[in-house]
Amino acid sequence: MTNKAALSSLLWALCIALGSHATEISTSIPPPETKGLNMTASGILVAEGTRTPIGFLIGGGYEFPTPIGIDLNLGMSFQRFGAEEAQVTMINAIDVTAARHAPHSVFFGFGVGSMFAAGVARPAGKLFAGVELFHQQPVPIQVALELMMKSCGQDVTCPQGERQVWLAGRLGFRL
Numbered sequence: 001m002t003n004k005a006a007l008s009s010l011l012w013a014l015c016i017a018l019g020s021h022a023t024e025i026s027t028s029i030p031p032p033e034t035k036g037l038n039m040t041a042s043g044i045l046v047a048e049g050t051r052t053p054i055g056f057l058i059g060g061g062y063e064f065p066t067p068i069g070i071d072l073n074l075g076m077s078f079q080r081f082g083a084e085e086a087q088v089t090m091i092n093a094i095d096v097t098a099a100r101h102a103p104h105s106v107f108f109g110f111g112v113g114s115m116f117a118a119g120v121a122r123p124a125g126k127l128f129a130g131v132e133l134f135h136q137q138p139v140p141i142q143v144a145l146e147l148m149m150k151s152c153g154q155d156v157t158c159p160q161g162e163r164q165v166w167l168a169g170r171l172g173f174r175l
Contacts, residue, residue, distance in 0.1 A: 033136070034071050034101075035063040035174065042142065042172025046081050055081025055088075057170060059095055071135075073097040077111060083163065088117040090124055090148060097128075105135035107144075115150040118162055124150040130170070144170040 037060070044055040061075020077092045092111035099107035108129040115124035130144025148166045152158035 034065050035073075037062055038073070038075075039175045040077070040142070040172060041175075042144075042170045044079060044081050044146075044168045044170050046083070046166055046168045048084055048166070051084065053082040053084075055079060055168075057172065059092075061095060061097070065101060069101045071099045071101050071105075073099070073109075076113075081166075081168070083117065083166070085163065086118045088115065088166070090115045090126070092126065099132060099135060101135075103134070103136055105132045106130075107132055107142075115148070117150065120162070122150045122152060124148065128170070132174070138175075140174050142170065142172050142174060146170055 040057065040059040040061075042057040044057055046053045046055065057077055057079035059075055059077030061073045063071050063073040065071055073096070075095045075097075077095045078090070079092075080087060080089045082088075090111075090113060092113035094113070095109065095111040097107055097109035099105040106129075108127075110128070111126045113124060115122055126146050126148040128144050128146040130142055133141045133143075146166075146168045148168065150158070150164055152162070152164065158164045
C-alpha cells in the first residue's frame with residue numbers, strides 16, 4: 001500500500017511541476033479583416049416591360065469592421081443603363097452597405113445622389129440587397145437587386161412620360 005501511495009504522490013508532484021512550466025496556449029480569435037479600400041464592378045439588367053436593357057455600375061469605397069460582426073462600406077458609385085426613353089445615368093455621392101462578417105454574406109444598403117434621364121437631372125436614391133459569395137476572399141462575387149427612384153420635386157409623380165422608378169438585377173465583383 002505504501003508503494004501505491006508513494007507512486008501517487010510522485011505522479012501528483014510531477015503533474016504540478018510540469019503544469020508550472022507549461023506555456024500558455026492562446027485561444028484568442030484574430031481580429032476580423034475587411035477589404036479596406038475597394039472597387040465594385042457590375043453588370044445591370046433592368047426590368048422594363050418587354051425589354052430588358054443592360055448597363056453597368058462602377059463604385060468605390062472603404063470597408064471597415066464593427067464590434068457587432070457587421071462590415072460597413074462607405075463609398076460612391078456611378079451607373080448607367082439604357083431605358084425606353086433615353087440613357088439613364090445615376091451618380092451616387094453616398095453609398096452605404098452593411099454586410100454580415102462571414103465567408104458568404106448577405107448585404108443591404110442605400111445610395112443617394114443624382115439621376116440624369118431624358119435630359120433632366122433630378123435628385124435620386126436607391127435601395128439594394130443581395131448576397132456576396134466569398135466575402136472574405138480577394139475577389140468576392142455579388143448578386144443583388146436594386147430599386148432606383150428619382151424625385152420630381154414638389155410633385156409626388158413625375159410629368160407624363162417621365163419614368164420615376166426602375167428595378168434592376170446586378171451581378172459583379174469587388175476588388
